[in-house]
Amino acid sequence: MKSSTILIIDDEPQIRRVLRATLTAQGYTTIEAKNGIEGVESARREKPDLILLDMNMPELDGLATCRELRAASAVPILMLTVRDAEKDKVRALDAGADDYVVKPFGIEELLARIRASLRRTSSAEVAEVAIVSKGLNIDFAARTVSLRGGKPVHLTPKEFDLLHVLVQNQGKPISHRRLLQAVWGPDSGEQTEYLRVVVNQLRKKIEKDPSKPDLIRTEPWVGYRFVLPTDAKIRNSNP
Numbered sequence: 135m136k137s138s139t140i141l142i143i144d145d146e147p148q149i150r151r152v153l154r155a156t157l158t159a160q161g162y163t164t165i166e167a168k169n170g171i172e173g174v175e176s177a178r179r180e181k182p183d184l185i186l187l188d189m190n191m192p193e194l195d196g197l198a199t200c201r202e203l204r205a206a207s208a209v210p211i212l213m214l215t216v217r218d219a220e221k222d223k224v225r226a227l228d229a230g231a232d233d234y235v236v237k238p239f240g241i242e243e244l245l246a247r248i249r250a251s252l253r254r255t256s257s258a259e260v261a262e263v264a265i266v267s268k269g270l271n272i273d274f275a276a277r278t279v280s281l282r283g284g285k286p287v288h289l290t291p292k293e294f295d296l297l298h299v300l301v302q303n304q305g306k307p308i309s310h311r312r313l314l315q316a317v318w319g320p321d322s323g324e325q326t327e328y329l330r331v332v333v334n335q336l337r338k339k340i341e342k343d344p345s346k347p348d349l350i351r352t353e354p355w356v357g358y359r360f361v362l363p364t365d366a367k368i369r370n371s372n373p
Contacts (some may be wrong), residue, residue, distance in 0.1 A: 136215045137161050137162055137163050137181040138162055138163070138181065138184060138247070138252055139162070139163040139164070139165060139179055139181075139183050139184075140157055140162050140163070140164050140165070140183065140184050140185070140186060141163070141164075141165045141166075141167065141173065141174035141176055141180065141182035141183045141184070141185045141186070142154065142157075142164060142166045142167070142180060142186045143166075143169070143170065143176075143185065143186065143187045143188060143191075143196075143199065144166075144168070144174075144186070144187075144188040144191070144214065145168055145169055145192060146188070147168075147190045149188070149214075149337045150166050150168070154166065154221065156241055156244075157248075160245060162248075165180050165182060167214070169175060169191055169192065169193050169194065170191055170193060170194030170195065170196065170198060170199030170202070171193060171194050173185070173187070173199055174194075174199060174201070174202045174203060177203055177206070177207065178206060181207075181209075182209060183209070183210075183252060184209065184210045184211075184212065184248060184251055184252055185203060185209055185210070185211045185212070186212050186214055186248075187199060187200060187203075187211055187212065187213050187214065187231070188213075188214050188215065189213050189214065189215035189217065189222075189226065190215060190216070190217075196213060196215065196226075196229075197225060197229045198225065198229075199229050199231040200213065200231050201229050201230060203230070203316060204229070204230030204290060207291050208277075208289065208291055208294070209289065209291075210232045210233075210236055210251040210252070210291045210292075211230060211231045211232050211233075212231070212232065212234070212244075212247060212248065212251065213226040213231040213233070213234045213235070214235050214237060214239070215234070215235075215236060215237060216236065216237045217236070218236040218325050223325075223327055223328070224331050226329055227327075227328060227331040227335075228331055228335070230290055232251060232290060232291050232292040233247055233292075233318065234328075235247060246319070247319070250318075250319045251291070263368050264368070265301060265362065265364040265366055265367075266366065266367050266368075266369060267291065267362075267363040267365045267367070268282065268363070268365055269281060269342065269363055270340060270349070270363055271284075271368070272297065272301065274298060275302075278296055279294070279297070279339075279340065281340065287339050287340060288339075289336070289339065290332075290335075292317060292318075292332050293332055293335055293336045293339070295316075295317045295326070295328075296313065296317050296332055296333070296336060297336060297340075297360075298309060299313060299316045299317060300313075300350060300358065300359075300360035301360055301362075303360065304360045304361065304362050304363070305359070305360070305361065307353040307357055307358070307359045308357045308358055308359065309354050309356055309357040310326050310329055310357045310358075311324075311355075311357075312357070313329055313357060313358065314326070314328065314329050317329075317332075323324055329370055333350060333358060336350060337341065337349075337350055348361065348363075349361060349363070350361075
């Protein structure tokens, strides 16, 4: 089996050395970049399976780098930072990061988050069904979404995973905790700011009017409910 390739973008040589040694010992292939500009170029050239990105870097900082990466790819991005305030986490998620790990972090926690991100982006784990309607088309096997007139929608891995869980349970209210644990892992049930940011991002991309959502509806004090378009049909992706 081909090992996953992880791109490490961090301006601290010691952090890069520790991460390289740890990840290599776990069977991953690593690529390194010492700043955001090099990181963006490496990502475009090498097409890594996952990116570890430092938030605080000179020149192109982590948030700007994340936006550049996200504009070109749906690769999972884990932000590494010493900042642990909620507003900083929200800024990272708004920039397109899929997860957020605070320094100093435990190696086992980081490895678990990496495994979870890689596992969730595996198409083998996505039900091979498609939603077809005039306004929204979703192919879960191909991990593609398009809107009216076939306009493609670029979703991050977390946005797609959240949409997948919502559609799987369409018509039913799903609690914040259940959504968080399904998308971010079993230890993420209390991180509601993650969920709020990604739901807002997803609404902006697939709703006709994000301020009055028809598809992803808020269930006050509970969570969210996905309502299929009235003309939607569900079919197998690979008939």
